[in-house]
Amino acid sequence: MSIKFGPAGIGGVKEAISNLEIYHKLGLKACEIAFTYSIYIREKEDAIKIGKAAKRFGIILSIHAPYWINLNSEDKEKVEKSRERILKCCEVGTWLGAYRVVFHPGYYGEDRKKAYENIKREILTIQEEIKKRKYTPKLAPETMGRVNVFGNVDEISKLSEETGCDFCIDFAHILARYKSYNFEEVLKKFAKYKKLHIHFSGIEHGEKGEKYHKETARKEWEKLLGNLPKNKEIVIINESPTPIEDSLEGLRTYSG
Numbered sequence: 055m056s057i058k059f060g061p062a063g064i065g066g067v068k069e070a071i072s073n074l075e076i077y078h079k080l081g082l083k084a085c086e087i088a089f090t091y092s093i094y095i096r097e098k099e100d101a102i103k104i105g106k107a108a109k110r111f112g113i114i115l116s117i118h119a120p121y122w123i124n125l126n127s128e129d130k131e132k133v134e135k136s137r138e139r140i141l142k143c144c145e146v147g148t149w150l151g152a153y154r155v156v157f158h159p160g161y162y163g164e165d166r167k168k169a170y171e172n173i174k175r176e177i178l179t180i181q182e183e184i185k186k187r188k189y190t191p192k193l194a195p196e197t198m199g200r201v202n203v204f205g206n207v208d209e210i211s212k213l214s215e216e217t218g219c220d221f222c223i224d225f226a227h228i229l230a231r232y233k234s235y236n237f238e239e240v241l242k243k244f245a246k247y248k249k250l251h252i253h254f255s256g257i258e259h260g261e262k263g264e265k266y267h268k269e270t271a272r273k274e275w276e277k278l279l280g281n282l283p284k285n286k287e288i289v290i291i292n293e294s295p296t297p298i299e300d301s302l303e304g305l306r307t308y309s310g
């Protein structure tokens with residue numbers, strides 16, 4: 055088994071390569087580029103350079119797409135814009151050599167079943183475009199932390215089952231949503247996949263689920279790492295306020 059640890063965040067275009075070098079020296083082997091507020095790596099040349107550096111430092115890259123995505127909006131223009139944002143991430147991700155584009159699929163609206171069907175249809179449409187344009191990252195809708203937001207474990211596993219997309223299992227979100235990590239049950243649903251893309255950090259939660267991410271306690275790392283399968287390639291991205299330190303704590307826990 056291999057587990058690669060790394061933070062959410064690569065820094066600005068100018069710092070990205072030196073940050074990758076720092077991560078590498080610390081022993082981290084993954085990094086998720088946060089396009090959550092904007093797709094800020096704009097030049098193809100920059101993206102290619104950053105991608106090459108990541109390869110040189112042995113760091114696997116993924117992308118987190120902008121928060122402003124709702125593939126189940128009633129407003130067609132919003133769906134169109136959401137699709138474009140995801141595709142733009144896939145284009146930049148191709149330049150970077152990123153392996154996944156993680157995104158929050160959308161909201162339930164009136165009808166949960168309809169939401170599922172709409173989001174599934176949009177993912178299939180985006181995948182057709184990805185194929186046509188020869189983009190290389192795979193789509194990875196994420197398990198979401200609030201009970202009123204689309205993206206429970208069943209929905210995400212069904213999406214990957216029915217569209218062939220990838221997925222992001224956010225165990226902090228799962229804890230917030232279900233009040234338990236449900237490791238066995240969750241991992242069973244993704245048992246057939248060789249690669250697992252995981253988000254993990256501390257989380258503050260209440261009745262409705264996620265409130266905010268917080269530092270990742272060692273005992274939480276122990277719970278996660280004690281429950282992950284031994285025969286898979288796993289990437290764990292930490293999204294706490296101190297994602298580098300927390301990734302290192304994960305790595306230390308893992309290396310015992």
Ligand SMILES: [Zn+2]
Binds near residue numbers: 118157158196
């Ligand atoms: Zn996310």
